[in-house]
Amino acid sequence: MSQTMSRALPQPLPSPVPQQARRPVYRRVPVRRILCLLPLAAVAVWVLQHRSLIGSGARQTLAANPWWLLVAVATTGFGWVAVSFARQGTVRERLPARRLFATQFAAGAANHLLPSGIGASAVNIRFMTGCGLPPARSSAALALYFLAEGVTRIGLLAVLFLAFPEALRLGPMLPDRSGAMVVAAVAAGVVALLVGALLIRPVRRLACTFLCTALSDARSLHRRPSRALALWGGSLAFPLLQGAGLVAVALALELEVRPPHVMLAYLAATAVAALVPSPGGIGSVDVALVIALVAAGAPAEAATSTVLAYRFITVWLPLVPGALVLGALVRAKIV
Template sequence: MPATMMPERQSLPARRRLPLRQILCLLPIAVVAVWVIGHWSLIGSGARQLLDANPYWLLAAVATTGLGWVAVSFARQGTVLERLPPGRLFATQFAAGAANHLLPSGIGASAVNIRFMTGCGLPAARSSAALALYFLAEATARIGLLLVLLVAFPEALRIGPLLPDRIGAALPLTVGAAVCALVVAVLAIRPVRRIVRSFLVTALTDARSLHARPSRALALWGGSVAFPVLQAAGLAAVAVAVELDVPPGHVVLAYLAATCLAAVIPSPGGIGSVDAALVIALVATGAPADAATSAVLAYRFITVWLPLIPGALVLGTLVRWKIV
């Protein structure tokens, strides 16, 4: 074999090697582009609702959406003792919004945040525990706010007329039975019980350590409360912008009730489940169905569709820089 053939043969594997990280950088952008094309009619409907709306209140809704990512960043920092890079943390939360539209039930955002925390040097077990603590704090804050507003506005939500009598009477029993069945299943299956016990021990240990530091506890609970408040304020601003004849406090209550209900329905980015729940909740507060639909389409355009492409670009950049 001539010696001149050896360098060429050795260079073949290098030529055939796929630029994997470059492909991963472009993958979120490509998937989101396909997602946007598939939902183009819904995006167009939301954009049309904004044409005749008050621009100043729409800007207020955009501002509350941006502040929501800041609140989530504080809450995420509050789940770990180590100091996370603030700029990268905020960029990760912005990018996680785009990733959340690829998989149901927040799996995409969770995967991005776990990758970010492990990249910052946290073990996988502690990253998972931090994620669980965030979900627990956010759910507790959201449900707590909902209960406070239900007490403050007891007559605001009139769900009864929207449901058949049998469904309205059976709904609390159905939800209670489903929760009991889930608890029994977790306790009865030994491997699942062992995994849950080990996970809870790690999570509770970290939670005690975090609450021993006031700055971390304030970041966790302050961010967890501020995020749903800001999101609800955004919907209230859109409702005022499109002249929806519903008091702002009732709109906030409708948002909290709808998002708590939609959380049990797994869909990527809450597309469909959140939209329908928001429309039903606004109608339950006394809004006309067509006006409620217009307000929800405009609100979802601002909070979901408008940041989607920029979020995908940021996600691709974070993948390229090996941050996630």
């Protein structure tokens, strides 16, 4: 009965639990969205740093023959197509063509932010690993591309130099005694660094693995005529198209140098400028091109105007669109 009476009595209400103060909810910004904006920010800083060069190049371009300038723009665009073929020729797997071309266009913008082609190499390795290739094979494909591009460029330079031995006066292009000593010291330091790295067992093991992978891929690729043709054809077409762009700009500005001599000057200048690790070749390529055109017989002022207009078309004009494409590829997780 006591239990019945206790149930009939009203039960005390539970004491109210104090509500915790609501904390403001902060939305986390995705890291990839920030990475999408980094290329644009880097390009903006780069443009501000080189605004005087960009302005000079734009003025020289506006004063030139527009039809030859359109030819220079077309050769620049076809250059990305040639690079896409060469990149496809470095791997056995079929890469998506549209994404491959967009990656090469975006890699051009990345290449002007880091020295010695590091930006373009990083973009291409990310693209290949995203397509399912292991990192070792992606690195081997990158090394094969650089090898083919270097061999074809030096081969073209040798052929043109033998065909037109009077085209360049090599005196202005050769470094003086102090410059030669600096180049020799840098080369000796690089060789010593490589030899010292190979003496370390883990580094030696990685190098042996990389070489075995690269040689195996190179043998298998050259057994497939389509891949070999894409690799060597694209590697040969790219410097020819770039040199043809400089020839078109020289014709637009009425530079008094024969087109084969301009092509030879371009190949010699880019070969020399490759030894100087500057972002996008800014400074090194420009100076080397001016010196090479002067060595080919052009007046210094006309050579400078030609180089500024050429670099405006090939570097500065596609820089912002390339950064936009790079940001879109990063956001889509393609690179």
